[in-house]
Amino acid sequence: MTAVAAPVLADANVRQMLSPFGLDVEYTRAEGNALHYTDEQGHEHRVVDFACGFGSLMLGHNNSEIAERAKEILDAKIPVHTQLARHSHTNDLATTLNKIIKRELHTDEPYYALFGNSGAEAVEIAIKHAEFDRLQRARELLGGVEDNIGAARAAVSDGTAQVSPDAYGLAGVAGSTGFEDLIAEIQRRNGAAAATPPLFLTIEGSFHGKLASSIQLTYNEMFRTPFKSLSAQARFVPADQPDALAKIVSDERVPVLDVVVEEGVVRVVERDFPVFGAFFLEPIRGEAGIRPLSQEFARAIEQVSAELGCPVVSDEIQCGTGRSGAFFAASHIGLRGDYIILAKSLAGGIAKTGVVLIREGRYRHDFELIHSSTFGKDSFSSLIALKVIEMLEADGGQAYRAGVERGGKLKTMLEAVRADFPDVVKDVRGRGLMLGMEFQDQSEAASEVIREQTQHGMIGFAVAGYLLRNHGIRTFTTASAMHTFRFEPSIYVSDEDIAQLERALRAVCGVLRRQDEKGFAVV
Numbered sequence: 001m002t003a004v005a006a007p008v009l010a011d012a013n014v015r016q017m018l019s020p021f022g023l024d025v026e027y028t029r030a031e032g033n034a035l036h037y038t039d040e041q042g043h044e045h046r047v048v049d050f051a052c053g054f055g056s057l058m059l060g061h062n063n064s065e066i067a068e069r070a071k072e073i074l075d076a077k078i079p080v081h082t083q084l085a086r087h088s089h090t091n092d093l094a095t096t097l098n099k100i101i102k103r104e105l106h107t108d109e110p111y112y113a114l115f116g117n118s119g120a121e122a123v124e125i126a127i128k129h130a131e132f133d134r135l136q137r138a139r140e141l142l143g144g145v146e147d148n149i150g151a152a153r154a155a156v157s158d159g160t161a162q163v164s165p166d167a168y169g170l171a172g173v174a175g176s177t178g179f180e181d182l183i184a185e186i187q188r189r190n191g192a193a194a195a196t197p198p199l200f201l202t203i204e205g206s207f208h209g210k211l212a213s214s215i216q217l218t219y220n221e222m223f224r225t226p227f228k229s230l231s232a233q234a235r236f237v238p239a240d241q242p243d244a245l246a247k248i249v250s251d252e253r254v255p256v257l258d259v260v261v262e263e264g265v266v267r268v269v270e271r272d273f274p275v276f277g278a279f280f281l282e283p284i285r286g287e288a289g290i291r292p293l294s295q296e297f298a299r300a301i302e303q304v305s306a307e308l309g310c311p312v313v314s315d316e317i318q319c320g321t322g323r324s325g326a327f328f329a330a331s332h333i334g335l336r337g338d339y340i341i342l343a344k345s346l347a348g349g350i351a352k353t354g355v356v357l358i359r360e361g362r363y364r365h366d367f368e369l370i371h372s373s374t375f376g377k378d379s380f381s382s383l384i385a386l387k388v389i390e391m392l393e394a395d396g397g398q399a400y401r402a403g404v405e406r407g408g409k410l411k412t413m414l415e416a417v418r419a420d421f422p423d424v425v426k427d428v429r430g431r432g433l434m435l436g437m438e439f440q441d442q443s444e445a446a447s448e449v450i451r452e453q454t455q456h457g458m459i460g461f462a463v464a465g466y467l468l469r470n471h472g473i474r475t476f477t478t479a480s481a482m483h484t485f486r487f488e489p490s491i492y493v494s495d496e497d498i499a500q501l502e503r504a505l506r507a508v509c510g511v512l513r514r515q516d517e518k519g520f521a522v523v
Contacts, residue, residue, distance in 0.1 A: 021458075021465030022522045030061035032492045035474060047468065048497045050475040050487045055286065055318040055434065058345035059391060059399075060490035066348040069387040073380055080378045089382040090115060096389055097357060101340070104331040111340065111357040114367075115376040119317035119343030120209030122354030123280075125371065126313050126339050127213045129358060130278035131198055131232070132367050137274045137309060142190060145258045145271075149183055152259045152266045161261050167268040171257060179266075186257045186268065193256045193273045200234040201248070201279040201310075205288025205480050208280055208315055217280050220287070220480045232277065239291065242300035249304060252276070276310040278339070283329035284319035289481030290429050290436025295333040302335070311338035311362050317354070318434070321345040322392045323488065325404040325432035332431065338362045348388040353381035402491040407432040409495070410487060413502050421509040426483070433491065437505070438484040439463075439512070447515035457482055462520040463508055469522065471504035 018024040027047075029036040035047045049061070059066065078089075094113035101111055114129065116122045155161035156179050163182065168175040173185045200217060202208065208217035213231040215224050235252065238244045255270040279301055285291045305312045314337030319329040321342060330337060339362070343354035352375075375381070392399045411428060414437050418425040427438040442459055445451040453459040460477035463485070467473040478484045489497070511519030 018461070020522065021461045022469045023461060023465050025468065032060040033490045033494070033497055035061070045472060047472045047474045048489075048493075048500055050473060050489050050493075050501065052488050052490055053344065053349055054486070055323055055488045056344040057349040057490050058322050058403075058433070059348055059388065060492045061349065063348060063350075063391075065391060066350050066384060066387055070350055070380075070384060073383050078379050078383070080380050081374070082379070083372070083374070083377075087377045087379070087382070089379045089386070090377040093355075093382045093385050093389075094357075096386060097342075097355070100327045100389075100393075101357070104326055104328050105336045107336060107359075110360050112360065112363045114356045114358065114371070115382075116354045116356075116373045117352050117375045118354050119341065120211045120214050120354075121373065121376075122317070122341045122343055122356050123209045123214040123217070123315065124211050125354075125373075126280075126341055126356045127200070127217075127232070127277070128371060129339070129356065129364065129367050130200075130311060130313070132370075133311070133362065133364050134198055134274050134277045136364060138194060141256065141271065141274065142194060145186075145190060145256065148259050148261075149186070152261050153179075153183070155261050155264075156266060161264050161266050163266045164268075167259070167266060170268045170270075182268075183259075186259065190256045193254050196254050196273060196275055198232045198277045199252055199275050200232060200277050201245075202234050202236060203239050203281055203285065203288075203293075204236045205239070205285050205291065206236070206280065206282060206315075207285070207287035207318075207479055208282075218287075223479075234280075239285075239288075240294050240297045242297065242304075245300060245304055249276075249308065272308070274309060276305075276308050278311045278313050279305045280313045280315055282315045282319060283333060283335060284324060284431060284434055286318040286434065286486070287479035287481070289438060289478050289484035290434060290486060292329075292429070292431055293333060293335070298330075298333045298335045305338075311358075313337060313339040313341065315341045317341055317343045318488075321388070322400055322403055322491075323432055323434045325400055325407065327392065327400070329431070329434075346388060347381050347384045351381035351384040353378075353385055399491055403432045406489075406491055406493050407435065410489070410493065410498055410501075411435055413498055414487070414505075417502065417505050417509065420506070421513065424509040424512045429484075430487075433488060433493075435487040436478065436481075436484045437487070438481070441483060442512065445512075445515060447517050449517050450512070450515060450520075453520075459483075460485070465522065466508065466511070466520045467504050471500065471507065473501055473504045 015024050025037045027035045027037050035049050038044050114125050171185045202217045205219050208214050215227050216231050217234045235248050254273040254275050256273045258269050258271050260267050283293050314330045338359050340357040347353045414428045418428050426440045429436050442450050442454040453462050460482050464476050475485050
């Protein structure tokens, strides 16, 4: 009797998409910077992993020290779920992160920690807290206006103040209508302003997750457009264009009217309603093509956000936890976010966790009463994260220095390939062990196959499949920049691994230079 293959019920469409390029490989073993799979003939193949969980494996696959710590935690039967109780391990983690914040971001202001299960959930937490904060600021503003209206009404009533004629004009009512009509129009306008939905700011090319709210902050339209109606919207600011940022802020500005009594005169003044919830940014935009944020634009963002009264959220999910050569990638540009988000490598690629760190001056303590996460603050992931930080900080931060040294060697190699193939490779970017190589656009290629693959958005899969099958290299393009390949290995990437990648990239460049119709074909 012939055996019937089990139906593919998980990620069936994705698997079907990967199959033509030979990417539908099932990996059976992973260690350090390598993955292994067994082919149909039973032969095991080693693959050098330059994707590394899209930046999740700073310390490599199945790191033995982390794995041993995980076993110790499980053998000790330390409780995982103890909701509504003290969480000493989580508090230790928050305290440890604060020490690093103090050292790298040069501040004594404490940051409070809110934990979740992943980077995307941490972004959702940040969005929720920012909206909670925005509504509080709106209530405080409108409450202050009402107090001022009461004071002005009393002054007009007892004759100690008169209404300025300009006040009626600013409110758009005739001066003959009287003071109470003026107040009614101010309250009507302010009520309309208060109904304005929140808006978030972020940078073109950004990636902040794919959940219902976080997807609104992700630039890639294929991911975002089907779900635009689900949550608060974002405006995407062109990178390194302060003038464009200023214009967006001006275009979205919503004024409210306030009254003040000065020297016996009641005047009407405009104030800005808090429309903007937060400005989300990545110190290194991974899915935009591995693009570090410039120090000058970071300053412009901080200045505009301070003027708006909204927090700056530094998303370090992919670029943080040592990947840039420092624990926080923002430390390279002197950026001190009001919120800082960490995930991915924080739990060593074994546990799952994410955290939002919020500086004391922006933290709303009552938020803890209305938000919770079943696996947030669990002891297992907290203890694993503490072990990861211990390893990164050991020997005076040797892991960070290794990231700089290994990343420097890798980048030097990528630059050499670019120098030899300028017609094929457009740019090399990044910092530490978060690097990208941008290929020239092939949408007008002489080869019909390469041209059509590019025009249909498949050239990245074709190249990735070639690298895997022919050279034992695993990597992919970035999500919003299809011509940029990512290189985010662990600190254990060896000289031999880098040499293997160089041979592979030179072969790819040769195929593209020759416009070889069959070069990327699956044999």
